[in-house]
Amino acid sequence: AATRHFLxxxxxxxxxxxxxxxxxxxxxxxxxxxxxxxxxxxxxxxLGSRDIDALVRAVPxxxxxxxxxxxxxxxxxxxFLLLAAGVAWSATRLPRLLVSQNVVLADGTPVYGPNSxxxxxxxxVRGRPARPGDTDSTRVVRLRIPTxxxxxxxxxxxxxxxxxxxxxxALRLRTTDTIVPIRFEAPGHASGTTNLPISVQTSDxxxxxxxxxxxxxxxxxxxxxxxxxxxxxxxxSGVIQVQYTSDYRSASVWLAMTPSWGDPKTAGxxxxxxxxxxxxxxxxxxxxxxxxxxxxxxxxIVVLSPEDSGGFILSxxxxxxxxxxxxxxxxxxxxxxxxxREANRTGGLTSPLxxxxxxxxxxxGGEWRQHATGCTILPQGREVxxxxxxxxxxxxxxxxxxxx
Numbered sequence: 001a002a003t004r005h006f007l008x009x010x011x012x013x014x015x016x017x018x019x020x021x022x023x024x025x026x027x028x029x030x031x032x033x034x035x036x037x038x039x040x041x042x043x044x045x046x047l048g049s050r051d052i053d054a055l056v057r058a059v060p061x062x063x064x065x066x067x068x069x070x071x072x073x074x075x076x077x078x079x080f081l082l083l084a085a086g087v088a089w090s091a092t093r094l095p096r097l098l099v100s101q102n103v104v105l106a107d108g109t110p111v112y113g114p115n116s117x118x119x120x121x122x123x124x125v126r127g128r129p130a131r132p133g134d135t136d137s138t139r140v141v142r143l144r145i146p147t148x149x150x151x152x153x154x155x156x157x158x159x160x161x162x163x164x165x166x167x168x169x170a171l172r173l174r175t176t177d178t179i180v181p182i183r184f185e186a187p188g189h190a191s192g193t194t195n196l197p198i199s200v201q202t203s204d205x206x207x208x209x210x211x212x213x214x215x216x217x218x219x220x221x222x223x224x225x226x227x228x229x230x231x232x233x234x235x236x237s238g239v240i241q242v243q244y245t246s247d248y249r250s251a252s253v254w255l256a257m258t259p260s261w262g263d264p265k266t267a268g269x270x271x272x273x274x275x276x277x278x279x280x281x282x283x284x285x286x287x288x289x290x291x292x293x294x295x296x297x298x299x300x301i302v303v304l305s306p307e308d309s310g311g312f313i314l315s316x317x318x319x320x321x322x323x324x325x326x327x328x329x330x331x332x333x334x335x336x337x338x339x340x341r342e343a344n345r346t347g348g349l350t351s352p353l354x355x356x357x358x359x360x361x362x363x364x365g366g367e368w369r370q371h372a373t374g375c376t377i378l379p380q381g382r383e384v385x386x387x388x389x390x391x392x393x394x395x396x397x398x399x400x401x402x403x404x
Contacts, residue, residue, distance in 0.1 A: 095128040096190040103120070104247070105247060106197070124165060125165070125167075128188070130164070143156045143168065144185060151173065178198050179198070207247065211302070227401070229404065232294070233293050234290070235289075236290065244281055244283070246278055248276045251306035253306045255283070256305075257271050259289050260298045260335070264333035264334065267289075291403055295404060301335070316352065316353050318356070320356040330352050347397070349394055350391050352389035355387070355388055356387065374390060
């Protein structure tokens with residue numbers, strides 16, 4: 001009635017508004033009729049009349065038929081699925097950003113306030129190598145933190161070099177979380193993710209070493225109870241995998257090795273300086289010795305310590321001595337069998353380390369004794385000039401060699 005009234009008064013705009021509301025109610029109630037039929041029923045005029053044309057024009061074309069609405073909804077849903085599939089396919093075709101070096105330690109940076117950190121070593125992310133036509137904006141990797149309390153203070157983006165490597169050396173975060181989820185994004189790449197541990201360095205540095213596995217004298221060796229049986233004077237050769245952790249930042253950290261037979265000074269070997277700080281890194285170590293000519297139980301001992309070379313470690317002499325001191329009773333090769341077995345179980349041992357008393361005095365003056373807690377000048381019941389012996393932790397493992 002309202003529609004007819006407005007049409008009679010030539011108020012076509014208001015009539016059209018009322019009619020569109022009627023059409024909407026019909027669609028919600030499931031009425032499938034076309035708007036032309038609805039208009040004819042309401043107005044009572046024949047199809048094609050001026051009034052019906054005015055009402056039909058007021059209804060958007062996609063609402064004029066219930067079938068059109070259904071088809072349109074199906075078409076939109078299909079288009080959405082096709083777009084989603086296309087995006088997923090594109091993501092599988094894009095090179096993914098990969099974290100090729102994660103963080104080992106977090107250091108406080110008080111200049112940025114409390115709970116602020118820098119990271120060692122820095123995060124390293126790898127993308128695709130540069131191509132002709134790449135612009136500077138396409139080579140930038142941005143760091144995002146999707147959840148948690150962490151906030152980027154600086155260094156939240158890094159530029160990839162020609163080989164595709166981006167280094168986040170300037171990254172600084174503020175957070176109270178112990179694990180920070182990180183997402184990396186760059187144009188033309190699928191995003192990469194990692195979890196950043198907020199592991200703060202304490203006064204007690206962590207350093208450890210252990211045998212994973214290997215093959216020595218054609219025999220498999222693995223773990224704490226590794227042993228081989230060889231004939232007298234036969235070659236002992238092979239390769240073992242060694243896993244180590246070192247939290248030292250600036251120290252020279254060496255891996256060294258010695259058999260428990262022969263002359264310690266000449267039989268011991270510098271194996272390799274190791275990268276530090278590093279957590280649970282694995283390196284391959286070659287072994288080549290000749291078995292003793294006498295029956296017995298012997299050891300091949302592998303040690304790790306922050307010294308200038310393996311000779312200092314194997315002789316238990318600190319670098320402040322200038323040169324390794326051998327034969328003073330604390331050489332690694334002379335360790336008793338029971339001590340080595342216990343060290344294999346615990347991951348190392350505490351033994352006296354020779355240090356230069358004059359170097360300590362020169363460096364620390366009258367306060368040098370504060371840096372020599374537990375030290376003694378009589379390690380073997382005899383005083384050695386200018387040397388003190390201080391208990392120090394030595395990480396090691398050993399492979400037992402049985403000569404029947």
